[in-house]
Amino acid sequence: MASRLGAQRLIGRRLLDRDGNRIGRIGQVYFDDRTDTPKWVAVRTGLFGANERFVPLQGARATDEGLQVPFRGELIRHGPVLDAGRHLSVAEEERVYWHYGLRPTVPGPREEPGFIRGRHARPAAHDGPEAS
Numbered sequence: 001m002a003s004r005l006g007a008q009r010l011i012g013r014r015l016l017d018r019d020g021n022r023i024g025r026i027g028q029v030y031f032d033d034r035t036d037t038p039k040w041v042a043v044r045t046g047l048f049g050a051n052e053r054f055v056p057l058q059g060a061r062a063t064d065e066g067l068q069v070p071f072r073g074e075l076i077r078h079g080p081v082l083d084a085g086r087h088l089s090v091a092e093e094e095r096v097y098w099h100y101g102l103r104p105t106v107p108g109p110r111e112e113p114g115f116i117r118g119r120h121a122r123p124a125a126h127d128g129p130e131a132s
Contacts, residue, residue, distance in 0.1 A: 007031070007038040014066030015043040015055065017073035026067065027052055028085060040088075040096070041067070045077055053079040054088075054096045071100060 007029040015023045023043055030040040042052040059070040069076070080095050082088070088096075097104055 010038070010041060010067055015041065015076075016063065016066050016068040017076060018068070018070050019073070020063075020065070020068065021073050022066070023073055023076050024053075030054075030088070042082075042085075043076065051081050053077070054082055055079070056096070056100055056102060058102060075100065 010026050010029050013026050015026055017023055024045040025043065026041045027044050028042040029038050030042070031037060032039045038057055040054050040056055043055055045051050045053055053076055055069055055071065055076055057069070061068050079099050080092070082092055082096070093104070
């Protein structure tokens with residue numbers, strides 16, 4: 001549960017590339033169903049944040065300006081555009097891993113149901129009636 005609370009704080013923060021350049025704002029955080037740890041973020045890029053690109057959290061670190069990932073800005077901006085807010089299929093996930101030159105890190109058959117479920121964290125301000 002602690003990882004979910006920390007992940008909620010990522011939403012709305014800036015995503016920075018490996019050189020510290022601003023890429024866009026984090027719109028959603030996706031969790032691994034087996035470990036319940038944050039695995040991906042969907043970042044809003046482009047004019048008015050019209051596109052959402054998935055970015056792995058492997059090697060990411062928090063900075064004063066946002067969340068910095070170890071990928072070049074161009075790589076992120078040209079990443080696959082997927083529908084955010086829903087379950088990632090095995091094929092979509094493999095496409096994202098391939099784009100970033102990564103290998104899947106979850107053991108076991110990839111076809112297992114619930115490998116990655118597209119649950120997203122919301123900011124705490126939207127989590128309950130006390131936020132009104």
